[in-house]
């Protein structure tokens with residue numbers, strides 16, 4: 166039922182897979198990006214379109230800025246990629262019963278550029294499973310939620326697996342769309358600090374989109390990432 170035949174897990178360099186440099190030198194990077202609908206990657210401005218989910222009405226009075234923060238840059242956008250599916254279920258636990266993945270909690274907040282939390286923002290996430298497959302049929306490892314009163318969100322999942330698509334290495338990542346009632350839509354991807362080797366081979370990798378990873382004594386590791394959204 167899963168749609169993933171076109172992608173595979175990332176082999177090691179010893180498997181003869183081209184490195185980032187090899188891909189660039191061979192001119193295949195542009196070809197792969199074009200085939201993914203990612204042409205003009207370096208210069209294209211992502212077009213913000215509203216998510217289809219009904220956002221709760223924003224509070225009448227904006228929340229106070231986070232202490233010690235004045236202004237902050239908006240989170241960098243990144244490509245949507247070919248595996249986005251609209252109308253995902255409301256879900257905060259992506260784990261399939263009996264999964265073989267390494268469990269992970271992803272949490273953070275959604276803020277505006279003046280460091281104010283955005284309650285009721287929608288966070289829509291999608292990722293590969295432990296076999297590096299996207300499920301575009303049964304909404305496995307994808308879902309949306311709304312941020313709490315302090316702009317917080319949390320999802321329990323497994324670490325995504327990286328993959329190879331059209332000769333292009335993708336380091337493990339989680340795709341994200343986020344939007345508040347008064348903000349532009351952000352489409353981006355977040356990465357994990359332990360995947361440095363594949364980061365170096367991923368043409369889309371952005372070091373500003375790496376989550377902080379904290380180990381816990383008894384539970385799964387916690388990846389932390391705050392999303393900062395531009396005003397509408």
Ligand SMILES: [Fe+2]
Pocket residue numbers: 246248335338340
């Ligand atoms: Fe992806």
